[in-house]
Amino acid sequence: MPAEIVDVQTSENFRAIQLQILDGLQRPAGQKNLPTMLLYDERGLRLYDDITTMAPEYxxxxxxxxxxxxxxxxxxxxxxxxxxxxxxxxxxxxxxxxxxxxxxxxxxxxxxxxxxxxxxxxxxxxxxxxxxxxxxxxxxxxxxxxxxxxxxxxxxxxxxxxxxxxxxxxxxxxxxxxxxxxxxxxxxxxxxxxxxxxxxxxxxxxxxxxxxxxxxxxxxxxxxxxxxxxxxxxxxxxxxxxxxxxxxxxxxxxxxxxxxxxxxxxGLDHANEKDLIEEAYNDPRNHTKRFIMNGLRGAGRALGNETLFLEDKWDYVNVCFLVVKF
Ligand SMILES: C[S@@+](CC[C@H](N)C(=O)[O-])C[C@H]1O[C@@H](n2cnc3c(N)ncnc32)[C@H](O)[C@@H]1O
Incomplete structure (x- = not known):
């Protein structure tokens, strides 16, 4: 029997994500951001699976x-x-x-x-x-x-x-x-x-x-x-x-x-070495990069044009600024 799925989506989600994208991109340099939810469309979830199965660095x-x-x-x-x-x-x-x-x-x-x-x-x-x-x-x-x-x-x-x-x-x-x-x-x-x-x-x-x-x-x-x-x-x-x-x-x-x-x-990570964290989120075979870059498609799609943000015009940089040890 197929799984029962309860639909709890609210209609405001679509507009809310558009507003978050516009707000995030209008911020000053260094503070610009996109909602992380954009990473997890169907393709993004498969790419995330690739990270968890093929990138031991993560x-x-x-x-x-x-x-x-x-x-x-x-x-x-x-x-x-x-x-x-x-x-x-x-x-x-x-x-x-x-x-x-x-x-x-x-x-x-x-x-x-x-x-x-x-x-x-x-x-x-x-x-x-x-x-x-x-x-x-x-x-x-x-x-x-x-x-x-x-x-x-x-x-x-x-x-x-x-x-x-x-x-x-x-x-x-x-x-x-x-x-x-x-x-x-x-x-x-x-x-x-x-x-x-x-x-x-x-x-x-x-x-x-x-x-x-x-x-x-x-x-x-x-x-x-x-x-x-x-x-x-x-x-x-x-x-x-x-x-x-x-x-x-x-x-x-x-x-x-x-x-x-x-x-x-x-489930949370604890404080770890800077290099270890940076590699975890930027593996040498670029699984994480592909996952993150897919978010650009999601952002474009939410604004009505999936190719609005061309991937080759963007770079993926991952820097761990601060490690807090408890
Ligand atoms: C980092 S993955 C973790 C997946 C899984 N819990 C695990 O431990 O492997 C984050 C998960 O949360 C989902 N997610 C991210 N933002 C969400 C949101 N705002 N509402 C519902 N699910 C969200 C993603 O689709 C993805 O499956």
Missing amino acids: YLFGAEEDILKNHAMDIVMAMHNTTGCIPGETVIELGAGSLRKTSHILRSLSHIVDIPSRVPLITYYALDLEKRELERTLNAIAISDIGSDLKGKVETKGMWGTYDDGLKYLKSTGLYAPTAIDRPSRLEASMRFDARDLSPSSTTSGSDSSGAHVFDVSPPSTPEEVQPPLHIMFLGSSLGNFNRKDGAAFLHSLPLRPGSGDTLLL
């Missing part, structure tokens, strides 16, 4: 993949440290991409649900910008061996739109608040898996043995008020696509509810 992907491959279960346990698995819980991944890393989390999520049911206990939404890529990646998961692990346990769906669209949709539909159908019956609630029984420690600490951090916001007050938690995943150092101020504002805008067991799984 160490971030492999490093994060190793963490998820080796510690997905620890991470999933930390996500459920305070609540266990509650029927109706939602996992949403912002900018899901290829789902290669996600597949480890999905498999581990399936392992915390004991018994398959007609309505799977957990719903996972892959949010991204390109509908066809969402269909392709979700269908690939469904027909892989992970797909059979997920059956009756974790339902996978696409959410087509921007981060803002997806977050608006979550807030407006109350996707993560229980509906009459989703709300766990007392029997279901009593059957819920309690990760604390299996985890090595029963603290509410947000870090696990992988060193990954799952930000957690404490348990619900009474069992009767059990609300399915919302788990947000934001991997691949995508926060780096924001400047610091906007990145902080974006994290603040996430609809995580204190006292609900909601969590945020954030």
Whole structure:
């Protein structure tokens, strides 16, 4: 069965991106910019895949993949440290991409649900910008061996739109608040898996043995008020696509509810050597250059002429100005 894709796009997106392009190009020299969203059209996503599969210099992907491959279960346990698995819980991944890393989390999520049911206990939404890529990646998961692990346990769906669209949709539909159908019956609630029984420690600490951090916001007050938690995943150092101020504002805008067991799984690089970073974003076989240059086509297309910015009139330079060590 083809993957279900929820269209959450808002009509303002097209005009908004045009205005961002014009605003970014009118800035003084040295401050000009284009929205990073332009990088991720269908071709851009394939080019990004090329970076992650053919440019080992881009160490971030492999490093994060190793963490998820080796510690997905620890991470999933930390996500459920305070609540266990509650029927109706939602996992949403912002900018899901290829789902290669996600597949480890999905498999581990399936392992915390004991018994398959007609309505799977957990719903996972892959949010991204390109509908066809969402269909392709979700269908690939469904027909892989992970797909059979997920059956009756974790339902996978696409959410087509921007981060803002997806977050608006979550807030407006109350996707993560229980509906009459989703709300766990007392029997279901009593059957819920309690990760604390299996985890090595029963603290509410947000870090696990992988060193990954799952930000957690404490348990619900009474069992009767059990609300399915919302788990947000934001991997691949995508926060780096924001400047610091906007990145902080974006994290603040996430609809995580204190006292609900909601969590945020954030994948970020740490401070590294300047040369290593510069090579990661400018590999010798030019995979990254092709990916970045594709953004120029996107910018032209958004303004009505795909060849408005001729690639051969532009150069790709990648300089790491500042490495902050914590
Ligand atoms: C750096 S890639 C990371 C992909 C994947 N999460 C990973 O870790 O490999 C960023 C992803 O976010 C998506 N993306 C970028 N900006 C977005 C936006 N404003 N709204 C929704 N998705 C966005 C891109 O299409 C792309 O799939």
